[in-house]
Amino acid sequence: MSSPSSPGPPSRSGALLLRFNNSRNALGFVFMLPAAIFLLGFLTYPLGLGVWLGFTDTRIGRAGDFIGLQNYIYLMDDEVFWLSVFNTVIYTLVASILKFALGLWLALILNEKLPFKSFFRAIVLLPWVVPTVLSALAFWWIYDAQFSILSWSLMKLGLIQQPINFLGDPFNARVSVIAANVWRGIPFVAISLLAGLQTIPVSLQEAASLDGATPWKRFRYVTLPMLTPIIAVVMTFSVLFTFTDFQLIYVLTKGGPVNATHLMATLSFQRGIPGGQLGEGAAIAVAMIPFLLASILFSFFGLQRRKWQQGGKD
Amino acid sequence: MAPVDFINVRKSFGAVPIIKGVNIEIADGEFVILVGPSGCGKSTLLRMLAGLENITAGEIHIGGRVVNKMPPKERDIAMVFQNYALYPHMTVAENMGFSLLMNGVSKLEIAAMVKPAAEILGLTNLLDRYPRQLSGGQRQRVAMGRAIVRNPQVFLFDEPLSNLDAKLRVQMRVEIKELHQRLKTTTVYVTHDQIEAMTMADKIVVMHDGIVEQIGAPLELYDRPVNLFVAGFIGSPAMNMIEGRLSLSDPSVFLTAAGTALPLARPVDAAKDMALIYGLRPEHVRLDASGIPATVVVTEPTGSETQVIVRLDEADLTLMFHERIDVHPGETLHLAIDTSAVHLFDKETGVRL
C-alpha cells in the first residue's frame, strides 16, 4: 500500500478516501463483492445445504437433527439405491456413446456441401430447442402401450403381431428411455462438433488428399485428432447432463417398472419429496457428486490440452 | 518427373468464367512460374492441376496422361500451400512423413527418407517440434520438406513466400531455386510478384483476367513484351508509357501529345493518326548535352543505382542510372534515349508494333 504524495495536508476523511482509492486491493475487493455474494448465495448455499441435509434426518415439515453418516449407512444396504446407481451408470454410458457416435456422424454429414444446408442445421437443433417436458410427453405417446405409433407402424408392416410393451417391461423400458435421451442429446453434440469441424482449415484436408489419404484416412489422421479437444469438452458436458437426467425419466416411467429405470436423480427426488425423507433424498443426491467429479477429472487430466496446441517453445 | 500440358483449359464457377481457354506446355524438369495480378486465376489453374478443382472444359496432361478425372492422390504431385497447411497435431517429422505413411511405407523406411530431406532443408534439429513452435521461415521449409520427401512427378507452389518478411523471401527464393537445380523436378510456381518470377523461372507465364498474355523466358518477356499488359507488369520500376502518335513528316519520330519529338530506331509502318504508346524502360536513357530536356522532380539514390523522376511535358518518367549522378529537383536533365530498346504499342489494342 502506498500513501498518497499529495502536497499539503488534506482533511482526515479526504485522506482516508484517497488512501482507499489508491489501494488496488481494496478497490478490487469492492468490485468483486457482488459476484462473490452472487456465487455464495446461489451456488454454494444450496450445495452446502444439500450436503448438510444429507447428514440429518430432516423430513418435510420437521427440522431434523444431525445423525452423522446414518443416511449413507442405510443406503449401503439399500438394494433399490444400488440398482439406481447401476441404472445411472448404464444409462449414462450407453446414451453417451450413442450420442457421440450419432452426433459425430451427423456433424460430418452437415459439414459437407449440402443443398439446403442451413435448413438441415436448423432441423437438427429442434429436439434440443423443444422443452424437455414437452418432448418427454411426445415420447410418452410414442411409447404408449396401446396407441403407440411405433407399434402401429410395425404392425402395419407386418413385422410384429401385437403392440410392444415399451415402458412396461424392464428391458424395453431401459432401451426406450435411453433412446429418448439420445434423441434429445444428439443436437448438442452434433452442433458443437460441427462448430469444431468448421475450425479445421479446408487446406489441411486438401493437403492430406494430395498426400494420398483416402477419405477414411483423412478422417482418422487429420479430422479426428484435431477434433479431440472439442470432443473432450462436449462429451464431458454430455456425460454430466445425462448422469443428472431427471425430467425424461420422471415423465416417461417415474422410475418403473420395478425401479428398472430409476436413476439416482429420480430416486433422490422420490425419496425426498413425495416420500418426505428429505435427509435421505439429499444423501442420494450427494452420492452423485463423486461420480460427477470423477468424470470431470477424467476429462481434465485424460483429455487436457495436447502438446501440439500449446504455443511457445518446448 | 513429368511434362505437364494445359490444352484449352477453361473453368467457370457457376456462370462466371474464371479461366478462359489456357494453353501451356511445360517440359519435363522445367521451372515454370505463373504470374499475374491477384484474382487473375493463377491459384484456380494450379488447383485444377492438383485435382482440387474440377475442369470445366479442355484437358490437363501430366506425363502424357489426361488427368481431368483423376483424384488428387493418384496424380503424384506435391503442393506447397500459401498458408503451408501443416498438420498442427503432428511433429515436423510426422508432417514430412505423412504422405509416405499414407502410401504404406514402413515406419523405418519413412524415418530413413525423412532424414536426408530434413538435412537438405536444415530441419534436422526441429524434427520433434510441432508447427506451433516454428517460425514462419521454418514452417515454410517444413512445407517444402513435406513436398520433396515423396519425390513426386510435379511440385506445385502457390505463393509460398508471401507470408514471409522481405529478407527471408530473398533467401528462400535462392533456396527454392537451388532445390530445383538439385532435384530437377517439374515445378509450377504461382506468384503475383514479378520479381520472384523474373529471378526464379525458366519460363514465365503471364496471366491476366483468366487468359495467358505471354509465355517466355524471363528476359524474353522483358525485352519483347507482346502487349501493354506484359510491358507494364514485368520490370521494376515499371516501364514508362508515353501517349502520342507518329510524326506526319517522319515515321521514325514519335510525337507526344504535347508535341515533344522522341526518336525511334527505324521508320514505323503505321497509320499516321493511330494513337500509340511509346514504352521506355527506366534504364534505357543516358545523359547527353544534346538530348531532350526534362525537369527533375525527385531523386532516389539507393547506393548501387540512382532513380530519378523527371517531368517531360505533363508526364512523370522514372529513370534509372547505374552511376551516381548528382542532380537536384528543379534542375534540367538532357536525355538521350537508347532507341533500340524502345517499345511501341497500339494504344487501342495494346499490341506491340
Ligand SMILES: Nc1ncnc2c1ncn2[C@@H]1O[C@H](COP(=O)(O)OP(=O)(O)O)[C@@H](O)[C@H]1O
Ligand atoms: N470457389 C470459388 N467460387 C467462386 N469464385 C471463385 C472461387 N475460387 C476463386 N474464385 C474466383 O476466381 C477468381 C480467381 O481466383 P484465384 O485463382 O484465387 O486468383 P489468384 O490466385 O490469381 O489471385 C477470383 O475472382 C475469385 O473470386
Ligand SMILES: [Mg+2]
Ligand atoms: Mg492465389
